[in-house]
Amino acid sequence: MALIFRNATNSRLYLTVAYPNSGCSPVAYAKLGWYHVEPGQTRRPIGANVGGFTFYFYAEDVFGRRWNGPYFTQVPNTPFHWCWNLGCSTCRNLGFRRIDVPANFVDYTITLTMSPSQGNSKSGKIVTVLPSKLKKVKPLFIKPKALPSKLIKLKPLLSNRIALPSPIDRSRF
Numbered sequence: 001m002a003l004i005f006r007n008a009t010n011s012r013l014y015l016t017v018a019y020p021n022s023g024c025s026p027v028a029y030a031k032l033g034w035y036h037v038e039p040g041q042t043r044r045p046i047g048a049n050v051g052g053f054t055f056y057f058y059a060e061d062v063f064g065r066r067w068n069g070p071y072f073t074q075v076p077n078t079p080f081h082w083c084w085n086l087g088c089s090t091c092r093n094l095g096f097r098r099i100d101v102p103a104n105f106v107d108y109t110i111t112l113t114m115s116p117s118q119g120n121s122k123s124g125k126i127v128t129v130l131p132s133k134l135k136k137v138k139p140l141f142i143k144p145k146a147l148p149s150k151l152i153k154l155k156p157l158l159s160n161r162i163a164l165p166s167p168i169d170r171s172r173f
Contacts, residue, residue: 005045005057009114029056034080054100055098057096
């Protein structure tokens with residue numbers, strides 16, 4: 001009886017999971033991580049009957065591949081076990097994927113893979129998940145286009161201007 005993650009990639013994965021927790025408020029979910037999952041290895045972060053519940057997860061590897069989604073929360077880089085809405089000043093804001101486990105399953109395996117050829121199991125208790133597509137992000141610094149080879153030299157407008165202080169009109173005081 002568990003939620004199991006299997007690493008079917010060729011690199012170590014770092015995994016964090018969110019699960020229902022009525023002790024957390026206003027969002028009744030807790031998040032915990034980081035689990036290291038070596039290639040071919042499985043991890044069992046939730047060791048209870050998982051049937052009929054919704055879970056969230058985020059995974060990444062050292063090559064920048066991510067298994068993520070649209071459910072965002074703050075996560076530290078160190079091991080943690082927090083309520084969903086807690087964060088910190090040094091946390092990363094990560095998007096989690098949602099997993100709805102059918103009610104008739106007591107355990108459920110999520111296989112994190114790079115290959116779409118590793119199809120889903122016939123039993124339905126094993127789901128294969130590919131990494132999220134990398135989105136091209138515009139850089140913060142935009143490189144200027146090449147300057148023209150021939151520039152016109154202009155004279156600055158204010159180069160010979162002298163500013164004099166204006167006299168104070170003492171009659172106003």
